[in-house]
Amino acid sequence: METSDQSVRDLLAANIKRARADRGLSLSELSRRSSIGKATLSQLESGAGNPTIETVFSLSRALELPISDLLEGGRGEMTVVRGDEQEVLAGEAVELRLLRRIEDGGLIVEVYDQRVRGTARQRSLGHVGTEHTIVQAGKLRVEVGDSAAELGPGDSVAFDASIPHSYQAIGGEVRSVLLLQYRGTGPHVC
Known part of the structure; x- marks a missing residue:
């Protein structure tokens, strides 16, 4: 970007x-x-x-x-992402800032700065790819299908993003890194 x-x-x-x-x-x-x-x-x-x-x-x-x-638009030789210049994509409980898209040998990884606000729940009906979340600060509840986990700083979770899932902060804001992983540009889940 x-x-x-x-x-x-x-x-x-x-x-x-x-x-x-x-x-x-x-x-x-x-x-x-x-x-x-x-x-x-x-x-x-x-x-x-x-x-x-x-x-x-x-x-x-x-x-x-x-x-x-x-x-994303076109790509240059060097990518610099300034946090205060990035537009935030906001949902009910989550704010995302796309930091980088990495492509290598048919593998695509998107890197997002993710903030989960308050106690509202952010639901997703699912989308292509594999989702990875690494919690940096706060406590996060993640539900994927019929499974649930609570994560703290340093914890991570990965799952098939096509399955309905949700995020919810527990006891205050959560800061995390969200990685979305794809194989090529088709509907293939990694």
Whole structure:
């Protein structure tokens, strides 16, 4: 991710249009696949919408793309990510900042700074890839399917991200690193 004047909205708009065109999908079909209203998708494609974590993850699932394919522009020789310059992708309880996308031999890894706020629960219906979370500060409850675990600083969890899952901070804010791992750009889970 290069430091640029492009906002998350602008990048998402261009990348949704490109991915939809590449797949020959109508706005109506993408709406059906993602469970996002056609009017909302139209706003997102025009750069006027307000994307949330839930929206981006639904689009990732529907388009079978890594999340960074929806949020990133071109790449340069050196990548510098300034924390105070990154736009935050916010959900009900989680804030994500995409720090880096790493590609090597068909493997894609996205690195996010993740903050889980208060005691609200952030739910995901699932998306492509394998999800890894490493807790840096605070206590985090993670539910994946019928399993649950509580994690503290230094603890980590990994799971098939296509399974519905949720995150919830216990007793205050949680700071963590989120890694999303993909094999290629298709629907394959690592």
